[in-house]
Amino acid sequence: MRKALGRPSWRVERRFDPVFREAIVRAVRPGFPTLLFAPCRGTLQKFALVAVDCGAADLVLGAGVRRRELPAGTAHFLEHQLFEGESANAFDFFAKLGASANAYTDYGETAYHVSCVDRFPEALAHLLRFVRAPHFTQDTVEKEKGIIAEEIRMYRDDPDSACLQILHEALFARHPARLDIAGTFASIRRVTPATLYEAYWAFYHPARMVVVVAADIPLGAVLAILEKTCAEAPAGHPRPWRPARRRSVSEPSRVARRWVRRHLAIPLPKLLIAFKEGATGLRGVPLLRQRFSTAFLGDLLFGPGSLFHQEAAAGGLIDEDFGFGYQGDFDFGYSLAGGRTRDPARLRAALLRAVERAGREGISSDDFERIRTKMLGGFLKTFHSPPALGRTLGGCHRAGIHLFDHARALAALKPADLVRRLAEHFRVDRSATVVAGH
Amino acid sequence: MASWFRSGDFEATVLPNGIRLHAVRAPRYKTTLVTAFARSDLGDRAAWTALLPFVLKRGCRAFPTEASLRRHLERLCGTTLEAGVHRFGSHQIVSWELEIPCERFLPIVLRRDFLGEAFEVLRDLWADPLVQGGAFRSDYVAREKANLAAQIRSLVEQKDRYAYERCRALMAGKTALAIHPYGTLVDLEMVRPGSLWSHYRTWLERAPVDLYAMGPEAPQEILKRAMPALTFPRRAASSAPARPTFVKFSGVRRRAERARVAQGRICLGFATNIDPWDDGRASDAFLVYNGILGGYPHSRLFQQTREKESLAYSISSVADRATGWLFAEAGVAPGNRQKALVSILRQVDSLARGRIERKEFALTVAAMRQGLRRLVDLRAAQIDAHYEEGLLGRTFTRSAALARLTEVTLEDVRRVAGSVRLAASFFLGPA
Structure with a gap:
């Protein structure tokens, strides 16, 4: 059901889902970030997120003779530094409200979020203000370098993160997903206040921003806060202020390296195998179909009810550490499976055999219905947690998908779609394998 | 007709076989969360007990393989099942968590009694395991022994957790508080399929079991669905938990280990005068103290050691309510080890001297208040809080916890701060 609400300045679109018995509102207004709002009736916890179309992969500004590259890790550095306000650290005010705030940087976006029970309007207003008030000084930037260096070290010591980083280097030849999100010791040394201002004004334009609110408060109150905090462009903005164009990286469909073996000081080896996405650049329903068919296949091939899982567990090739999934953004992606194993070569062979078997034997209607039923049940959890819902809505916005289209897309999925996707995506010639350990 | 009694925010009743059911209706959810806890004392059979949930879910008579069990759960509209082993003080707790979709939110063609069938799964796993000749299946036991051994060996991979465990072991000395909930490789090696089966039967007889359910169904409805499945014979076990072990401290126990790491991990263990069983304000004041020292971004360790001195990215403190111990943990550049130690201890010392500002006290209480109020939307945390307080x-x-928090004064926190003393210091650094 779609219905327009009568507020002159905002174009408001509300959709109600009879299965969830929940509504989602989208509100747009020129010069303002897009708002997605879920009125989570009956929840005390309230959540807001500001996601900016600025991730670790956004490293190039301008074009032609004006083209310049930012140091790796700039988006993440910016995320850390925005919390430093001109007069006080952003955390101070959140602490006064008893609110819990944090942020994360991915390859495609940076998101700032806050969660609280009381005084949510103040917390939301503060979130919007500090994200729109850049203040970088030599002192704060220098101080942050020590903290980020420790963050880099921490992730290097984490075997799962280290393996993922090695895998990205194997999968991608040119895409910045091959770089560490936080950058390197050398690249963060090159960051200056000028670097951060330049990145900020290029990427933190309202046109590249979405605000997500999942809270039991009136929509009018949320819009009023947006009007109060976002009506004017942030102080010091360039004139004219235009958003940077979406990055364009031409990444080959082949992987950079098929095999990587790396020494890691871990008690048992780890194996990861990834299948590189060939069909990037999708948005909306085609992307939703692609994601569903991939998630569906992942579960069918490697999930806990699969023949692969049964045989590999019985043969001692996998344990509780084994996992699978899909990661990506509009211009890169991959399916991944693996974990701790005593025999990486045999585990790799078993994983590939599962893919080959599905290609040869097809997908049984029993398996198809089982996974579809499972996914349908999973949807029921969507509205349980305002923070989880908020992050899901942010992801949907980025992908150009409406949350309520999920059930319809799942219902429309046919076994033939999976067979097609299997042949298109789970290709050995587009796979990279990482073996880490002694 | 079951008799119900009030147990905090839950309605509770005891099944004929001694299992205590705690249930509350939470109408805004579209799934029911069911969690079962079974506890025993941590001891030299810890590895045996840790193996049980994994061997049990590996196969029972109804579902001879884990894959067949998983396929059944998937057909119950994606009912999830997680088994785990945890520690609270000197208790070893085996937990089972199921999240079951409520059928009335699903298309009519898919509707079944998911909740009743989920309880039947628990019954199948607990009361009807796959046993041959008085022993668990030997191949299952061998495989799960290998898996648990791999998990124990891999504890070193998570550096912060590893440093915490090593520091805790230093604090605990030879008491049961030192034992990891997975047990040790030495104990694990002794396990045989027959002796594990005997261990299981004794454990199931003696372990008090608490079953929690939260979702759109009323407690009476939960009981109606649970009763047919969960009445298997079992001696009603005593449920009164024992008082925790106390450890006497003298001096500071220190240990440093070397590994191939880029970052050093510091973990400091502190003893306090907190008696975890004390129902007075001291326990709450202890939690406020932890919040002021390192529980939040406004805390001393975050603001001083991280933000001002730029020495760490991850730094925090954690209060162990079961022992009254406190741990401060940080990841630091190896060359900054001493600076970071001095920085952390300076904050502890400053608080011990009573230098606690009204502002940091108020901020911490406000954050903790929100945390408690938020519990109403966090089913698993609400269940954990109820179960652990019971121990x-x-x-x-929630309301009593909020009221108690309101009563805590700055003076109460200063008293706790004055009792905090360093008891153990652990460092994991590069080889």
Whole structure:
């Protein structure tokens, strides 16, 4: 059901889902970030997120003779530094409200979020203000370098993160997903206040921003806060202020390296195998179909009810550490499976055999219905947690998908779609394998 | 007709076989969360007990393989099942968590009694395991022994957790508080399929089992669905938890280990005068103290050691309510080890001297208040809080916890701060 609400300045679109018995509102207004709002009736916890179309992969500004590259890790550095306000650290005010705030940087976006029970309007207003008030000084930037260096070290010591980083280097030849999100010791040394201002004004334009609110408060109150905090462009903005164009990286469909073996000081080896996405650049329903068919296949091939899982567990090739999934953004992606194993070569062979078997034997209607039923049940959890819902809505916005289209897309999925996707995506010639350990 | 009694925010009743059911209706959810806890004392059979949930879910008579079990759960509209082993003080707790979709939110063609069938799964796993000749299946036991051994060996991979465990072991000395909930490789090696089966039967007889359910169904409805499945014979076990072990400290126990790491991990263990069983304000003041030292971004360690001195990215403190111990943990550049130690201890010392500002006290209480209020939307955390408080001889309710927090004064926190003393220092650094 779609219905327009009568507020002159905002174009408001509300959709109600009879299965969830929940509504989602989208509100747009020129010069303002897009708002997605879920009125989570009956929840005390309230959540807001500001996601900016600025991730670790956004490293190039301008074009032609004006083209310049930012140091790796700039988006993440910016995320850390925005919390430093001109007069006080952003955390101070959140602490006064008893609110819990944090942020994360991915390859495609940076998101700032806050969660609280009381005084949510103040917390939301503060979130919007500090994200729109850049203040970088030599002192704060220098101080942050020590903290980020420790963050880099921490992730290097984490075997799962280290393996993922090695895998990205194997999968991608040119895409910045091959770089560490936080950058390197050398690249963060090159960051200056000028670097951060330049990145900020290029990427933190309202046109590249979405605000997500999942809270039991009136929509009018949320819009009023947006009007109060976002009506004017942030102080010091360039004139004219235009958003940077979406990055364009031409990444080959082949992987950079098929095999990587790396020494890691871990008690048992780890194996990861990834299948590189060939069909990037999708948005909306085609992307939703692609994601569903991939998630569906992942579960069918490697999930806990699969023949692969049964045989590999019985043969001692996998344990509780084994996992699978899909990661990506509009211009890169991959399916991944693996974990701790005593025999990486045999585990790799078993994983590939599962893919080959599905290609040869097809997908049984029993398996198809089982996974579809499972996914349908999973949807029921969507509205349980305002923070989880908020992050899901942010992801949907980025992908150009409406949350309520999920059930319809799942219902429309046919076994033939999976067979097609299997042949298109789970290709050995587009796979990279990482073996880490002694 | 079951008799119900009030147990904090839950309605409770006892099944004929001694299992205690705690249930509350939470109408805004579209799934029911069911969690079962079974506890025993940590001891030299810890590895045996840790193996049980994994061997049990590997196969039972109804579902001879884990894959067949998983396929059944997937057909129950994606009912999830997680088994785990945890520690609270000197208790070893085996947990089972199921999240079951409520059928009335699903298309008519898919509707079944998911909740009743989920309880039947628990019954199948607990009361009807796959046993041959008085022993668990030997191949299953061998495989799960290998898996648990791999998990124990891999504890070193998570550097912060590893440093915490090593520091805790230093604090605990030879008491049961030192034992990891997975047990040790030496104990694990002794396990045989027959002796594990005997261990299981004794454990199931003696372990008090608490079953929690939260979702759109009323407690009476939960009981109606649970009763047909969960009445298998079992001796009603005593449910009164024992008082925790106390450890006497003298001096500081220190240990440093070397590994191939880029970052050093510091973990400091502190003893306090907190008696976890004390129902007075001291326990709450202890939690406020932890919040002021390192529980939040406004805390001393975050603001001083991280933000001002730029020495760490991850730094925090954690209060162990079961022992009254406190741990401060940080990841630092190896060359900054001493600076970071001095920085952390300076904050502890400053608080011990009573230098606690009204502002940091108020900020911490406000953050903790929100945390408690938020519990209403966090089913698993609400269940955990109720269960763990029960292990300390108390009944948890959100409203009482909020009221107690309001009563905590700055002076109460200063008293706790004055009792905090360094008892153990662990460092994991590069080889």
